Amino acid sequence: MSSDVYFGGQSTNEGVEKLSSEFGVNKTAARFYIAIYAGLMKGKVLKRTMSASAMRHFLNQIFDVHGSPALSIALTSLRSHIKYYEGHYKTTMHAMRAVLLELEPQAVDPTNTDQIERSFELAVSKSLQDSRTARQDRLAHTNATPRAILVQTKVFIRNPDVVAEVLLRASGICEHCNRKAPFLRAKDRSPYLEVHHKRQLANGGKDTVENAIALCPNCHREAHYG
Numbered sequence: 001m002s003s004d005v006y007f008g009g010q011s012t013n014e015g016v017e018k019l020s021s022e023f024g025v026n027k028t029a030a031r032f033y034i035a036i037y038a039g040l041m042k043g044k045v046l047k048r049t050m051s052a053s054a055m056r057h058f059l060n061q062i063f064d065v066h067g068s069p070a071l072s073i074a075l076t077s078l079r080s081h082i083k084y085y086e087g088h089y090k091t092t093m094h095a096m097r098a099v100l101l102e103l104e105p106q107a108v109d110p111t112n113t114d115q116i117e118r119s120f121e122l123a124v125s126k127s128l129q130d131s132r133t134a135r136q137d138r139l140a141h142t143n144a145t146p147r148a149i150l151v152q153t154k155v156f157i158r159n160p161d162v163v164a165e166v167l168l169r170a171s172g173i174c175e176h177c178n179r180k181a182p183f184l185r186a187k188d189r190s191p192y193l194e195v196h197h198k199r200q201l202a203n204g205g206k207d208t209v210e211n212a213i214a215l216c217p218n219c220h221r222e223a224h225y226g
Contacts, residue, residue: 105119
C-alpha cells in the first residue's frame with residue numbers, strides 16, 4: 001500500500017482509506033506509515049519512530065520488491081534515524097540496531113558472493129566491538145529465522161589436471177606449513193588438501209600448476225583472510 005502511494009499508483013488519501021478500511025489501521029497511523037515508507041525509499045532522516053517489527057517488515061518489503069540498492073538507501077535512513085533518536089532522547093534503540101545488523105548483509109550486490117561475505121564479516125566485526133550487554137539486548141529483539149536470498153554468481157570452470165598435478169606434487173603435505181594433511185577423504189582415503197591459486201582467478205590469475213599451491217584447510221583460510 002505504501003509502495004503504491006510512493007510510486008504514484010494511488011494518492012496518499014486513497015492509501016490511507018484503503019489501510020483503514022481493509023486492514024483496520026487508524027487513519028493517523030496509516031498516514032504516518034506511508035510517510036515512513038517514502039522516507040526510507042529516499043534515505044531521509046526519520047524523526048518519528050515505529051516498532052522494530054514494523055521497520056523490519058518495511059525493509060524486507062523494500063528488499064523483496066526493489067532489491068539491494070533500494071535496501072541500501074533505506075538502511076542509510078535507518079542509521080540516521082537511530083543516531084537522531086538516540087541523541088535526542090538519550091536512549092539506546094536495541095531493537096532497531098538488531099534490525100540494522102540483521103539486514104546490512106543483504107544490502108549488497110546479490111551477484112557478488114565475495115561482497116556478501118565481506119559485508120557479513122564487517123557486521124561481525126561491529127558486533128565484536130560492542131559490549132556483551134548490547135549484543136544480548138539485540139539478540140533478545142532479533143528474528144531467529146534467517147532470511148534466504150537467491151544468489152547468482154560467476155564460477156570459473158577450473159582445469160582438473162591442474163588440481164591433480166598440484167595434489168600429486170604435494171604428496172599429502174601442505175605446501176605452506178609443511179604439515180601432513182589433517183585427515184583422509186572418506187571416499188578414497190586420499191590426504192585432504194585444498195588447491196589454492198596464488199593469484200586469484202577473479203583477479204586475472206592463470207589456472208596453471210605454477211600459479212597453484214596445495215594447502216591444508218587452515219592455511220587456505222589464512223591465504224584468504226590472514
